[in-house]
Amino acid sequence: xxxxxxxxxxxxxxxxxxxxxxxxxxxxxxxxxxxxxxxxxxxxxxxxxxxxxxxxxxxxxxxxxxxxxxxxxxxxxxxxxxxxxxxxxxxxxxxxxxxxxxxxxxxxxxxxxx
Numbered sequence: 299x300x301x302x303x304x305x306x307x308x309x310x311x312x313x314x315x316x317x318x319x320x321x322x323x324x325x326x327x328x329x330x331x332x333x334x335x336x337x338x339x340x341x342x343x344x345x346x347x348x349x350x351x352x353x354x355x356x357x358x359x360x361x362x363x364x365x366x367x368x369x370x371x372x373x374x375x376x377x378x379x380x381x382x383x384x385x386x387x388x389x390x391x392x393x394x395x396x397x398x399x400x401x402x403x404x405x406x407x408x409x410x411x412x
Contacts, residue, residue: 334343341361342353352361362370 333345335341335355336343339352340355342355344351344353346360349363353359354361
């Protein structure tokens with residue numbers, strides 16, 4: 299569940315963010331959004347609307363929220379189902395083709411023998 303910023307004036311929000319842990323530094327970004335860095339978590343912290351977004355400074359990518367993770371799992375599940383269906387369709391087509399080849403070879407053998 300995302301951390302929600304309390305609805306206080308900016309000064310109190312700084313104090314609240316810094317009170318999360320003593321190793322958290324907070325500043326205002328050039329667009330006046332809150333930023334910070336947690337040495338314990340080794341993550342950047344940025345305000346994202348009323349929530350905090352934790353960002354891996356090595357990759358620059360945000361750590362997914364639970365709702366985002368759920369969507370990623372759902373998307374991956376659908377992709378896996380589609381891949382399975384495609385593989386099943388290809389296997390069926392391959393079996394049908396092999397059966398047709400076997401039928402044609404048998405027919406050709408019958409013609410050659412007569």
